[in-house]
Amino acid sequence: GAVVSQHPSWVICKSGTSVKIECRSLDFQATTMFWYRQFPKQSLMLMATSNEGSKATYEQGVEKDKFLINHASLTLSTLTVTSAHPEDSSFYICSASREVAKNIQYFGAGTRLSVL
Amino acid sequence: AQKITQTQPGMFVQEKEAVTLDCTYDTSDPSYGLFWYKQPSSGEMIFLIYQGSYDQQNATEGRYSLNFQKARKSANLVISASQLGDSAMYFCAMRPSYGQNFVFGPGTRLSVLP
Numbered sequence: 001g002a003v004v005s006q007h008p009s010w011v012i013c014k015s016g017t018s019v020k021i022e023c024r025s026l027d028f029q030a031t032t033m034f035w036y037r038q039f040p041k042q043s044l045m046l047m048a049t050s051n052e053g054s055k056a057t058y059e060q061g062v063e064k065d066k067f068l069i070n071h072a073s074l075t076l077s078t079l080t081v082t083s084a085h086p087e088d089s090s091f092y093i094c095s096a097s098r099e100v101a102k103n104i105q106y107f108g109a110g111t112r113l114s115v116l
Numbered sequence: 117a118q119k120i121t122q123t124q125p126g127m128f129v130q131e132k133e134a135v136t137l138d139c140t141y142d143t144s145d146p147s148y149g150l151f152w153y154k155q156p157s158s159g160e161m162i163f164l165i166y167q168g169s170y171d172q173q174n175a176t177e178g179r180y181s182l183n184f185q186k187a188r189k190s191a192n193l194v195i196s197a198s199q200l201g202d203s204a205m206y207f208c209a210m211r212p213s214y215g216q217n218f219v220f221g222p223g224t225r226l227s228v229l230p
Contacts, residue, residue: 034217034218042222042223043207043220043221043222043223044161044207044218044220046217046218049217091159093159093161095161095218103149103211104151104163105151105163105209105211106163107153107162107163108160109158109160110159110161112159
């Protein structure tokens with residue numbers, strides 16, 4: 001069964017509004033979670049590393065003020081797309097690792113964001 | 117810098133036959149992990165198989181096996197007895213042992229024909 005839960009799976013919003021996406025690790029604690037963005041027919045692009053209790057680490061070119069990440073607990077990380085615009089429309093997916101040794105990343109089901 | 121190459125943008129295979137999806141990687145790290153994920157049209161990323169760089173044997177998980185050739189820096193995924201439900205995008209990924217960030221390849225779209 002799923003070990004990482006992501007919500008919502010699909011969201012439509014108006015331009016200028018903010019959207020929050022939740023990523024939860026089920027029955028395990030994740031001090032680190034990852035947020036990816038995926039454009040159609042392309043691979044996953046790492047946006048940021050979410051660290052519990054501290055600031056997220058953003059990849060080069062990702063606007064930290066646009067994509068706010070909060071990792072307030074060991075089982076929950078949130079990504080807020082602020083003042084969304086049509087170019088922010090994409091598939092966003094989070095992951096967390098449950099196994100320390102192999103560090104296998106388990107992914108949420110993803111969130112499809114459409115900004116009108 | 118690390119890089120994953122998947123040279124097959126699309127592959128076709130007949131149902132019940134085996135198929136090999138290619139993956140080559142480039143890294144200077146002495147220790148790393150290699151992963152394969154399946155992404156069906158629903159979008160979720162499903163973990164398939166893991167290979168550690170120091171593992172002596174090739175990894176196997178049910179119908180999935182990883183043909184690991186360290187000297188060639190290749191980690192091909194072999195799917196035996198293909199099923200219609202295997203039709204999806206397949207991503208090869210790598211992570212250095214000292215870090216947590218994954219690097220993904222561009223993916224291969226597999227289509228299983230009835």
